[in-house]
Amino acid sequence: xxxxxxxxxxxxxxxxxxxxxxxxxxxxxxxxCDDGWFLILVRLSQYIQKYIDQxxxxxxxxxxxxxxxxxxxxxxxxxxxxxxxxxxxxxxxHISAVVSFVEYSSLYTCETTGKTExxxxxxxxxxxxxxxxxxxxxxxxxxxxxxxxKLYLSNEKKN
Numbered sequence: 591x592x593x594x595x596x597x598x599x600x601x602x603x604x605x606x607x608x609x610x611x612x613x614x615x616x617x618x619x620x621x622x623c624d625d626g627w628f629l630i631l632v633r634l635s636q637y638i639q640k641y642i643d644q645x646x647x648x649x650x651x652x653x654x655x656x657x658x659x660x661x662x663x664x665x666x667x668x669x670x671x672x673x674x675x676x677x678x679x680x681x682x683x684h685i686s687a688v689v690s691f692v693e694y695s696s697l698y699t700c701e702t703t704g705k706t707e708x709x710x711x712x713x714x715x716x717x718x719x720x721x722x723x724x725x726x727x728x729x730x731x732x733x734x735x736x737x738x739x740k741l742y743l744s745n746e747k748k749n
Contacts, residue, residue, distance in 0.1 A: 591621040595628045603635040607664050615666035622668035626704035627696055634692045638662050638685055672711050672719040673697045709733050
């Protein structure tokens with residue numbers, strides 16, 4: 591990811607992307623993925639921080655109904671086997687479920703361009719999730735089936 595985008599995430603979400611003083615992969619390498627997943631990380635970070643702040647505010651007002659949610663701190667953010675991996679401390683079961691869903695969703699988003707249509711993976715070598723325009727020769731398998739891709743394209747033509 592470009593240094594400018596990394597700095598945006600660190601500046602905008604300082605509670606999540608903080609230097610803990612430890613030798614965690616995040617402190618050493620920051621974001622180990624390409625720019626196509628930048629918006630996924632922005633939206634995930636927005637959701638996590640808003641959820642924690644709101645829930646903790648309610649926990650102070652209504653301690654019998656809500657529990658304090660520990661602040662999420664990133665330990666490692668990377669691409670592995672063609673999907674986003676987001677390792678963290680803190681949070682609760684709800685945040686863990688949201689992160690799992692986002693990791694799964696990254697399989698359908700090009701890591702380089704951020705496109706969500708005509709996405710696939712290479713057949714051999716290092717597994718990457720890319721748009722068909724980035725395919726090399728016949729080393730490409732579409733993730734979605736042909737019928738779903740046609741439905742998506744026909745809907746875009748109407749708009």
